[in-house]
Amino acid sequence: MGKITGFKEFERQDESYTPVVDRVKHYNEFTVPLKEEEITKQGSRCMDCGIPFCHSGCPLGNLIPDFNHMVHQGEWQKASWLLHSTNNFPEFTGRLCPAPCEKSCVLGIIEDPVSIENIEKMIVERAFKEGWIKPQPPKVRTGKTIAIVGSGPAGLAAAQQLNRAGHTVTVFERDNAIGGLLRYGIPNFKMEKGVIDRRIAILEAEGITFKVNVNVGENYPVEKLKDFDAVVLCGGATVRRSLPTPGIDADGVVQAMDFLTQQTKVVFGETIENQVLATDKHVIVIGGGDTGSDCVGTSNRQGAKSVVNFEIMPKPPGHRSPTTPWPFWPLQLKTSSSHEEGVERNWLINTKEFITDENGKLTALKTVNVEWKMVPGERPQLIEIEGTEKTWPCDLALLALGFTGPESTIADQLGLEKDARSNYKAEYGKYQTNVPNIFTAGDMRRGQSLIVWAISEGREAARQVDIYLMGKSDLPTKDEAGDLVAL
Template identity: 90%
Template structure:
């Protein structure tokens, strides 16, 4: 695969970014693409390793050395076919996936790994540009109907696979646009929404029906789902985590997803009443993950006076920690493009109180530094460090603490069993709930996870639904090693 000596001749090269002072003035993507020649060189670095561990790192089982090799040879259309054989939406993962495949790359043991994610993005963008990505409606219909609840990556992947198997698929979305968190939870500067619309046009042309503003179990009776031969629940894990902290209900303490959603809607000219703005404010983002990073980037674009980030966990090492050796996902410090735009990052810090004025408006945060005490056989203990109390001026606190699980409405109304974490119960690999014709996939089944896992689960769930409806399936699946074993 690739050029035998390619990894010795060419260094890893990534996309660059437009200057900070330029990009924070808008909400569009700001990456600077590599030339075709440079991307070809990156594909040439794939080192023909004996066992490509990138396969095991990728939940989709993407055939990574194969499409790298096609790029190396200039066979871009073949690269697109290989990429789409395992991934319905590489334009999403090529922008948003944290690339566990790269962390498992064999070359990464000795030097920088292959730039798999960027190669993937360039393949799919070339494919759209050249017109290679076209609707693939089924030649015949089975007469079976399927309802997919939720239009995030899991729901969209489920829908496309089942539609291609010949079933008549209807996707229900409670929001006013298709895409789930891809639409409103991901800032436009990370993925412009035209990217979703471009793929959505393909799905519609293939025969999938989409219905928005339909909140199943709220303004759409769950009994109406009985008209479908099968139902797949892909509603995601949307219950936001909060804090048991005095003052949490203060005016100025806002859930991150509300803050991000409002701004994205404004970008597209939608009416948002009482929009929460960071303009001219001292902003503190609580939570050090990707959502926290998105809040930082959005706050800077809105013109925040200052942006500070709190994380209760220790600062990760700059290089892969010995506790997470290759090919595992590494414990390692991540600095995003939003971090580079301006933020004061703080680790091992815990918020003790949200301070308000006489009108209930947030004015400050009280914090204390913490340590984690590790006791063998016990859960880590959080210890406050005496004498480290501090008060921080703050007009807007954004809670980017992740999600605790899916909402309970559908489970309660449909009689679906849930686990201790409130996830909808369905065995991995089967995706079938305790109600035989109702399946579930993505974050609703597994809890908050990655977009690449959502697509993977959607594809796998679709195959299980197809088997349930037809007794067999020609849809692709993966064996225990993650290798693709069937192609539709």
């Protein structure tokens, strides 16, 4: 424990943002880091609990009190070592994770929790700046070859772990650059892509081979995967949810991920024919999650005339709901930096029709207010409220409704079993499909989830692959208590 009374003396401080009027003019990150003196104070707020519930909140089992203590002591290099011992890519989670660790922080019962995510980000940024993060190629190669399909956080984590075990790893990515949804699904203003590039450079120097524009099952026959001793499928859950609503095919109804991907590619110099733009349009974003928030921020940067957000669920409470007590993930209203940049948010509203002109172009949305009827033992029922119909002017509707599961192409061609939710079937903790040398991890196995779960599953799947190939493994894992162990 760095300072016994730190949690009593210092209030939580987070990094700030540049003014809205300035940041909406560009697509770069806009956070203002805390000074080192303030970060050390934030580290001292950690109480080093006898039972650190932050561990249970984090799927990675990060050694949070330990690196908080090192930050308070000014031992930044040790903090970096501790952080990287459980998390391959803290620069990703430090920017993008919703921080379930903070929601289960013991201090959070009575005060604002420790700013764990920001401390994590500051540690890894300091480590890159000081040159502490260096390639660690294996000293001995096993002669075993492994194919990783998908270069999102699960695929990258599995690749690094298996490479460290001495196997020869090739990562296949169907897009034109490495990173999966980290690259094109996350706006540049939330994470600049140089953050990905510098980590990929480390992985390449460690001996991992990356191949882009390779779509396994399409322009790369699945039969070629038989050339590898093992395969890890980390293609994500990329089938986008739509709406069974009249007019859904109108010109102007666009999937959010297409909208976001196009803009990020344009930021990096690509030419997109017929790019979907929010400029001078009335934009309605349907879906209140993180992707919806990203659409709001991007629409404002493109110069939308107005931005409105629809969510079919009730408005969450401003504070933790009694239905989700500590240390569980709370039902609580989230206001992102993009929301603060300008949006009209609406809850308990359902889209009934996309209205078009004679040319099929979107001109408006028709909606109705709804309520949820809860009957014990039954699924919630959506009830429309009579007399609440409304028509909204709309030139661009962005569908930010999440994903229903992974694409089935590879599973169908390889004869892999899928579960009832269309995910690639593999037991949690084993990650092995019904084809013995084929494993799967991340959203492709568990469905749409968090970046920390993707990294965790990639690490754990790597260990199971190593055991399958070698009969044992020295790669680290987590025991049921969430503590780091090596078996």
